[in-house]
Amino acid sequence: MQHQVPFWRAAALSLLILAVFLGGWEAAIRAAATASGQAVDPEYAALMGQAAATGGQSAMPAPSDIAKRLFELLRDPFYVRGTNDQGIGVQIAYSLLRVGAGFGLAAIIAIPLGFAIGMSPLLNAALNPFIQVLRPVSPLAWMPLALYSIKDSSISSVFVIFICSIWPMLLNTAFGVASVRREWLNVGRTLEAGPWRTATRIILPAAAPTIVTGMRISIGIAWLVIVAAEMLVGGTGIGYWVWNQWNNLSIADIVIAILMIGLVGLALDRLLGLLARAVAWSE
Amino acid sequence: MDRPDVQVEGIARRFGATAVFEDVWFSVGRGEFVCLVGHSGCGKTTILNILAGLDAPDDGAVIVGGREITGPSLDRAVIFQSHALMPWMTAAQNVAFALSCRNPHWNRRMCEDAAREALARVGLAHAADRKPAQLSGGMKQRVGIARALAIQPRILLMDEPFSALDALTRGALQEEVSRLVTEAGQTGFMITHDVDEAILLADRILLMSNGPGARIAEVVVNTLPRPRTRAGLHHMPGYHALRDHVLDFLITRSRDFEATNPPAGWSARAVPELRPAA
Numbered sequence: 001m002q003h004q005v006p007f008w009r010a011a012a013l014s015l016l017i018l019a020v021f022l023g024g025w026e027a028a029i030r031a032a033a034t035a036s037g038q039a040v041d042p043e044y045a046a047l048m049g050q051a052a053a054t055g056g057q058s059a060m061p062a063p064s065d066i067a068k069r070l071f072e073l074l075r076d077p078f079y080v081r082g083t084n085d086q087g088i089g090v091q092i093a094y095s096l097l098r099v100g101a102g103f104g105l106a107a108i109i110a111i112p113l114g115f116a117i118g119m120s121p122l123l124n125a126a127l128n129p130f131i132q133v134l135r136p137v138s139p140l141a142w143m144p145l146a147l148y149s150i151k152d153s154s155i156s157s158v159f160v161i162f163i164c165s166i167w168p169m170l171l172n173t174a175f176g177v178a179s180v181r182r183e184w185l186n187v188g189r190t191l192e193a194g195p196w197r198t199a200t201r202i203i204l205p206a207a208a209p210t211i212v213t214g215m216r217i218s219i220g221i222a223w224l225v226i227v228a229a230e231m232l233v234g235g236t237g238i239g240y241w242v243w244n245q246w247n248n249l250s251i252a253d254i255v256i257a258i259l260m261i262g263l264v265g266l267a268l269d270r271l272l273g274l275l276a277r278a279v280a281w282s283e
Numbered sequence: 284m285d286r287p288d289v290q291v292e293g294i295a296r297r298f299g300a301t302a303v304f305e306d307v308w309f310s311v312g313r314g315e316f317v318c319l320v321g322h323s324g325c326g327k328t329t330i331l332n333i334l335a336g337l338d339a340p341d342d343g344a345v346i347v348g349g350r351e352i353t354g355p356s357l358d359r360a361v362i363f364q365s366h367a368l369m370p371w372m373t374a375a376q377n378v379a380f381a382l383s384c385r386n387p388h389w390n391r392r393m394c395e396d397a398a399r400e401a402l403a404r405v406g407l408a409h410a411a412d413r414k415p416a417q418l419s420g421g422m423k424q425r426v427g428i429a430r431a432l433a434i435q436p437r438i439l440l441m442d443e444p445f446s447a448l449d450a451l452t453r454g455a456l457q458e459e460v461s462r463l464v465t466e467a468g469q470t471g472f473m474i475t476h477d478v479d480e481a482i483l484l485a486d487r488i489l490l491m492s493n494g495p496g497a498r499i500a501e502v503v504v505n506t507l508p509r510p511r512t513r514a515g516l517h518h519m520p521g522y523h524a525l526r527d528h529v530l531d532f533l534i535t536r537s538r539d540f541e542a543t544n545p546p547a548g549w550s551a552r553a554v555p556e557l558r559p560a561a
Contacts, residue, residue, distance in 0.1 A: 183367040186337050189355040191384040191434070201380060205371045281371035282416045 022063040029062035061252040069252040070259075084244070086236070088256070092264060094236040098154070098229075099222045099268075102161025106218065110166045111211060114173025115199070118207070124174065131170065139164035139225050143232055153233035160229045165218035172214025176207030208279035216272040223265045238264075286349065288313045288438060288470045289334065293343035293551070296329050303329065304497035305342065306542070306551040309489055311438075316464060316471035318481035320529065321491030322537060327474045328364075331442050334472060335361045347438065357385055360436035362444045366427040368415040374426045375399055375411040378433050385434040401433035402426070405459065421452035428456070432463055439464060441473040445480065454513040457483055461511075478529045482522065483511050487556075490532045492540035499554050500540045503529060506561045521560030528559035 061069070077089025117124045139160045146156035180203050188198040230239025238257060245253035287310035295305035303326040311317045321327050332338035334345055336355035344351045347359065368377050378398035383389060389397075402411050405425040415423050424444060431439060441460075445453040461484050464471045475481050481488045488503040507519050516522060540546075548555050 181367075183363055183365055184369060186335075186355075186361070187363070187367050187369075189337060190335055190357075190359070190361045191381050192355060192357050193384050197384070202369065205369070208371075279371075281414070283370045 026062045026064060029060060059249050059251050061255070066252045066255050069250075070256050073253075073256060083235075088238075088241065088260065091236060091238045091241040092260060095226050095230060095238045096264070098158050098237065099161055099219070099226050102158045103165045103219055103222050105158075106162045106166040107169060107215065110169035110214075111173050114170045114211075114214075115177050115203075117170070117174040118177025119203075124178070131167065135167045135171075139221075140228055140232065143229065147233070153235055157226065157229040157233050157237070161222045161226060164225045165222040168217040168221065169211070169214040172217070173207065173211045176210030176214075177203055179210075180206040205279070205281070209276065209281070212272065212276045212279055216269065216276065219268050219272055220265065223261075223268055227261060286313075287311060288315070288348065289472065290346040291330075291334070291343070292346065294330070294333060294340035294345065295342035296326055296333075296338075297341045301495045303494050304491070307343070307497075307499055308552045309499055309502070309554070311470055311472055313470055314468050315486050316461075316473070316484055317487050317489060318473050318475055318485035319489045319491060320475060320478070320481050320533070321497065322476070322493050322533065325491045325494040325497035327491065328442055331361075331440055331472070331474050334438075335359055335440050337361075357434055358437045360431035360434055360439050362424075362427050362431045362439065362441040364442045364444060364446060366415075366423040368423055368426055368430075370415050373412050373414055374402060374407060374418065374422075374429075377415070377426055378402060378430045381430045381434050397433065398429075401429040404432070404463070405429045419452075421448050421456065424448060424452075424456060425459075428460060428463075432467065435467065436469065438470045438472065441471070443474050443476070446475075446477070453477075453480075458513060460484070465509075476533075478526055478533070479513075479516065481505075481529065482507065482525055483513060483516055488529060489554075490529065490537065492537050492542075496542060498540070498542050498551060500537065500549070501532060502554050502556045504556050504558045504561075506558050525560040528557070 073088045077087040078093075079087040080090060117127055142160055142163050143156060146159045147153065150156050150159060184202050184206060185198070188202045193201065226237065227239035227242065230237035231243045234240050234243070238261060242254055242257045245251075245257065289311040291307060291309050293305075294307050296303045297305070303324075307330065309317075319327055319330065329338060333340050334347075334352075336352050336359065346352070347356075352359075368374075369380070372380060375395060375398045378401050379391075379394040382394040382397050382401075383391075386394070399408065399411050402408055405428055407422060407425050407429065410418060410422055415426070418426065424447075427444070444460075445456055448456065457480055460471075471484070473481075473484060482505060485505050488505060489499050490501040490503060491497050492500040503525070505525065507516075507521055507525065511519070542551070
């Protein structure tokens with residue numbers, strides 16, 4: 001067991017690490033700029049025009065450039081100027097919508113089905129081979145099949161989210177339901193609680209922490225996969241936006257996108273963490 | 284007693300060729316309190332589970348109120364050894380859950396009120412809103428008792444309900460259970476390996492021989508007058524004779540008993556009743 005450290009000490013160290021990292025980065029970029037700044041042949045510069053002014057300089061931005069760009073992006077995150085020029089907030093909203101739809105659908109199917117698998121050893125044995133084979137498949141491997149059969153890129157990415165978030169929820173629900181204490185079930189039996197009452201008042205609350213853990217794993221995977229899926233299908237979403245900025249070679253935007261993806265992922269996890277706390281019980 | 288409340292007729296539990304117990308016959312009269320005493324492994328808990336309807340015998344039958352039982356029933360409440368409270372419910376919610384099963388037409392308010400009343404009867408009015416994790420072992424077991432008694436069962440089945448408690452708490456709870464069961468006129472059946480507990484609570488004590496092939500070897504009638512208290516028990520005349528008899532059984536006779544070569548006068552269907560305290 002670790003000692004509990006005061007919050008401000010950990011925060012101070014975190015800030016120090018960040019400052020050293022960003023300061024080092026900034027210094028490295030500036031040093032590179034002065035070193036390679038005038039190395040361009042004047043004739044080449046005349047030929048290439050404006051591009052030569054930055055010449056051999058790297059496209060890698062300094063943290064100060066990124067901060068400026070971040071400020072610009074966040075000043076108006078929800079603008080829409082045509083299909084290929086929309087604010088970063090709009091892109092994240094698209095991604096969240098797809099994750100929400102795929103994850104929600106998966107939960108609607110996985111939790112009742114997991115319940116049935118957990119209750120019935122027969123169903124468990126019958127479905128286990130399918131689950132074991134399908135679970136390790138990369139969700140992106142489903143993408144061509146989804147595109148072919150659904151014929152809509154946006155719905156295909158929702159399907160990919162659905163397929164990747166269903167397994168942890170299904171397995172955790174089945175496991176949680178199957179491992180409800182015998183004695184609690186016996187209490188229900190001696191009280192002649194019917195199947196519905198037993199399911200809702202005993203099994204569901206007993207298994208809820210395990211089920212929510214499954215949901216938490218699922219949403220994490222879904223948020224990982226959506227970026228890759230949107231890079232593939234394009235159109236909208238934070239994944240598409242990252243790929244678009246790569247094509248524009250605006251590294252600052254890519255770094256900002258990485259930061260945003262991380263922050264949104266953190267927020268999603270915290271949200272499920274709150275749910276986990278609400279259903280937790282201890283003996 | 285014209286017709287016994289519980290009739291156990293030749294029940295057996297087998298694993299392959301070996302029987303844990305077999306040819307077990309006994310009955311419990313209406314309003315009677317019977318304790319089953321025996322060593323670990325003789326199938327005591329299995330017998331209780333069969334009476335509760337949670338388990339089925341491989342042979343024989345259990346008749347309650349003139350009908351063979353086929354499963355659990357609200358008329359036979361169980362107080363579990365491990366209290367078996369739902370940790371996500373408060374004490375009051377645990378009892379209210381049982382009440383809502385007993386009285387499906389009651390609304391939430393009625394169940395909640397009756398649950399608080401039941402908790403007050405076991406001295407837990409102040410802890411009604413606490414979760415089991417915030418209760419001591421004795422308090423948890425009290426909630427379990429309140430839950431079992433709240434549904435007003437005809438028969439109360441208890442599986443070593445006090446074995447995990449310290450001596451002081453155990454003594455207090457034994458007297459409480461004895462009082463509550465007597466007040467309600469309930470039939471009681473308890474498994475225990477605490478001889479004093481059996482003498483304090485039971486009208487009759489069933490002594491089981493060691494497994495495998497365990498049987499009810501003797502039935503001891505407790506002639507000590509009621510009310511009995513934990514503090515006064517060992518001053519009662521006849522107490523020591525009774526206690527010595529049961530202890531001697533547990534130490535030697537439980538092991539030496541052979542169903543194929545039983546002592547004179549023993550038969551599985553009519554186990555001799557002894558009155559060592561009389």
